[in-house]
Amino acid sequence: MSHGHGPHSVPPRVGKWILIGLYVACAVVFGLDFFYEKHGHYAVEQWPGFHGIYGFVCFVGLVLTAIVLRKIVMRGEDYYD
Amino acid sequence: MTEVLAASLPPGLLLVFGAALVPFLRGNAKKLWMLALPILGLAQIWLLPADFSWVVEAYGYSLEIVRIDKLSRVFGTVFHLAAGLSVLYALKVDDDTQHVSALAYSGGAIGAVFAGDLVTLFVYWELTAITSVFLIWASRSERSYKTGIRYLLVQVLSGVLLLAGTLLHFAETGSLAFDNLGLVSPGTTLIFLGFGIKSAFPFLHNWLQDAYPESTATGTVWLSAFSTKLAIYALARGFAGTEILIPIGAAMTAFPVFYAVIENDLRRVLSYSLNNQLGFMVVGVGIGTDLAINGAAAHAFAHILYKGLLFMAMGAVLQQAGTTKASELGGLWRKMPWSAGFCIIGGMAISAFPLFSGFVTKSMILTAAAEEHHTIAFFVLLFASAGVLDHSGIKVPYFAFFAHESKAAEKVRGEVPWNMLVAMAIAAFFCVAIGVFPAPLYDLLPFPVEWTAYDMTHVVTQLQLLLFAILAFVFLNKVGWYPAELRSTVLDTDWFYRKAAPAVVRAVGGVLGRAVVGAKELAFASTDKVIGGLERVFRPGADTLGEPWPSGRTAAFAAVVLVLLLVIAYFA
Numbered sequence: 001m002s003h004g005h006g007p008h009s010v011p012p013r014v015g016k017w018i019l020i021g022l023y024v025a026c027a028v029v030f031g032l033d034f035f036y037e038k039h040g041h042y043a044v045e046q047w048p049g050f051h052g053i054y055g056f057v058c059f060v061g062l063v064l065t066a067i068v069l070r071k072i073v074m075r076g077e078d079y080y081d
Numbered sequence: 082m083t084e085v086l087a088a089s090l091p092p093g094l095l096l097v098f099g100a101a102l103v104p105f106l107r108g109n110a111k112k113l114w115m116l117a118l119p120i121l122g123l124a125q126i127w128l129l130p131a132d133f134s135w136v137v138e139a140y141g142y143s144l145e146i147v148r149i150d151k152l153s154r155v156f157g158t159v160f161h162l163a164a165g166l167s168v169l170y171a172l173k174v175d176d177d178t179q180h181v182s183a184l185a186y187s188g189g190a191i192g193a194v195f196a197g198d199l200v201t202l203f204v205y206w207e208l209t210a211i212t213s214v215f216l217i218w219a220s221r222s223e224r225s226y227k228t229g230i231r232y233l234l235v236q237v238l239s240g241v242l243l244l245a246g247t248l249l250h251f252a253e254t255g256s257l258a259f260d261n262l263g264l265v266s267p268g269t270t271l272i273f274l275g276f277g278i279k280s281a282f283p284f285l286h287n288w289l290q291d292a293y294p295e296s297t298a299t300g301t302v303w304l305s306a307f308s309t310k311l312a313i314y315a316l317a318r319g320f321a322g323t324e325i326l327i328p329i330g331a332a333m334t335a336f337p338v339f340y341a342v343i344e345n346d347l348r349r350v351l352s353y354s355l356n357n358q359l360g361f362m363v364v365g366v367g368i369g370t371d372l373a374i375n376g377a378a379a380h381a382f383a384h385i386l387y388k389g390l391l392f393m394a395m396g397a398v399l400q401q402a403g404t405t406k407a408s409e410l411g412g413l414w415r416k417m418p419w420s421a422g423f424c425i426i427g428g429m430a431i432s433a434f435p436l437f438s439g440f441v442t443k444s445m446i447l448t449a450a451a452e453e454h455h456t457i458a459f460f461v462l463l464f465a466s467a468g469v470l471d472h473s474g475i476k477v478p479y480f481a482f483f484a485h486e487s488k489a490a491e492k493v494r495g496e497v498p499w500n501m502l503v504a505m506a507i508a509a510f511f512c513v514a515i516g517v518f519p520a521p522l523y524d525l526l527p528f529p530v531e532w533t534a535y536d537m538t539h540v541v542t543q544l545q546l547l548l549f550a551i552l553a554f555v556f557l558n559k560v561g562w563y564p565a566e567l568r569s570t571v572l573d574t575d576w577f578y579r580k581a582a583p584a585v586v587r588a589v590g591g592v593l594g595r596a597v598v599g600a601k602e603l604a605f606a607s608t609d610k611v612i613g614g615l616e617r618v619f620r621p622g623a624d625t626l627g628e629p630w631p632s633g634r635t636a637a638f639a640a641v642v643l644v645l646l647l648v649i650a651y652f653a
Contacts, residue, residue: 006486
C-alpha cells in the first residue's frame, strides 16, 4: 500500500478474511443477476453484472483522473499563508 | 392551551431567543436549557395545525411569517433533530459564543423554512449568515478569522441577491409570496442565484470547502446541517421542475468526488462529499415530479443525519488526535472503537448500502431521473454514487481509523466524552432505522409515496455497484495506484479570489501607483519651472519687475490697464 508510516493497523489475518469475504460477496451479487428478472430502465442495465462492472470502471477511472488532477491543482500546505 | 402557546411564537424564534439566555445560565441548568430548546421547538411545529398560516400586516403589505405545510415541516423536523443532536454533541464545550451563535443559527434556518413570503425568508436567510460565521471564528485563529470574513462576504452576497431579486419580482408581479417562482424574469433569476450560492452550485461552491473545515470540532457539525439544506428547501419551494437544475445538480454530484480523492484534510473531504450529496437533491428538485421532490426532501433528511454523524466522527478525531489530516492519521480504531464504528455506519449510510438511510432516499432520485429519461444525469449520478463510496465510505473511515499505525494514534488517550458518543449513537440509530423502516420518513414527505426501494433489482444492482467499487479500491491499493495521502493544499475556485484577484489588484494598484507618482513628479517639475520663471521676473534685483518702480511709471502702467479694461468692457 502506498500510504503509510507504521505497520498496518489491522492484523494481516483479519485483513485476509475481510478480503475473502469481499471476493465472495462480489461473486454472489454478480451471480444473482442470472437468477431473477431485472427491471432496469435502460437496456444496458439488463446485462448481467452491469452495475458491478460500471462501479469498478467508474472507481478506477475516478482515481486515475484524480491523480492527473492532483498534478494540476496540488500545492504546498502553506500555499495560502 | 398548548396549541395557543405553540401559535404564540413563529417556529425557530424559540431557539433564537432561547439562545440569548444561555450565557446567563450555569452548569446543568444551562445544559438542560440548551437540550430543551430543540425538543420544545419540535413539539411546537407538530402541535400547530398541518396547514397553519400566520399573516401580519406591515406598512400596507401582508407578510406570511409562518406557513406550515408538508414540505416545510419535513425540513423543520430534521432541522430540530439536527439541532438537538448538535447540542448534545457540543454539550461539554465551554464557550458561550459557540452555543449562542449555533442555537440562533439553527433557529434562523428553522424560521426560514417556515417563511411564507420572500421578505421574511430574506430576514432569516441573513440571520443564518451572521450567526453561523461565529462558529468559524470560534477557532480563534488568524486563519479562521480570514476564512470567516470570506464566508460572510459570500453568504451576505447570497442574501443581497435574494433581496434584489425579491424587489424586482415584487415590482413586476406585486407579489411577495414564496411559492414556485420559476426562472421567468430578472427578479426570479437573481433569487435563483442567491439560492445557488447557498446550495453550492458549481463555481459558486467553494465557500463551503473553504469555511466548514476551519470551524471547531463541534462547530462544523452545526454548520453541516443547516445553510445548504435551507437552500435546497428554497430551491424545492421556488424552482421545482426548473430543468437547468438537472445538469447543475449532476455536475455537483460529479466534480467534488475528484477533489475528495486528493484532498488530505478529512473534514474538507467531507465538505466535498456534502457538495456531492447536495447535487443529488438539486437533480431531484430539477426533475420536479412528485417522486423526485419526495426524493430530494427524503435525501436531505437522511443526509443531514449521516453527514452530521460523519462530521461528528471527524470532530471526535480532531478533538482526540489534534488533526483530521489523513497523512497524519491511521490506526485510531484501537483507542476510539465506538467512534470508528459510528463512522463506518455513517459511511455505509452515505454510500447507500441497502438497510441504511441513503439507500431508501437516493434511489428515489435515481429512479425519478430514469423514469423521466434523463439518461446522462442518471449515469452521472450512478458514477457519483461510486465516488461517494470512495471518499465517504472508504477514505474517511479507513484513513482515520484503520490503514497504518500513526504517531497521532499514539497520542490519543481514548474515546471522546459520553455526550459525543451518545449523539453519534443516536445519529447512527437514525441511519439504520430509516434504512430498515423507511415508512415513517415517507409519511413525512410532501407527496404520497407509492414506491419501495426494496425490490430485488434495486438491492442487487446497488450491492453490485458498491461491492465492485470496493473491489476496485482493493485492486488500486494492491497495484500501488491509489494516491498516497500527502500534506497539501488543493486549488479550487477559491484560488481566483484568494490568489488571482489580490494579484490583479496588486498589479493594477502598482500601475496606478506608478502613474500617480509619475503625474506627481510631472506636476512638481512643471510647478518648479513656473515658480522659477516667476522668480526670475519678480526676484529683487532682477532687471524686470523685481526692481522698485518710480511712481510715474506705476501711474502710467495703471492707466494702460484701465484703458484696456475700458476697451474690453465696451466690446463685451
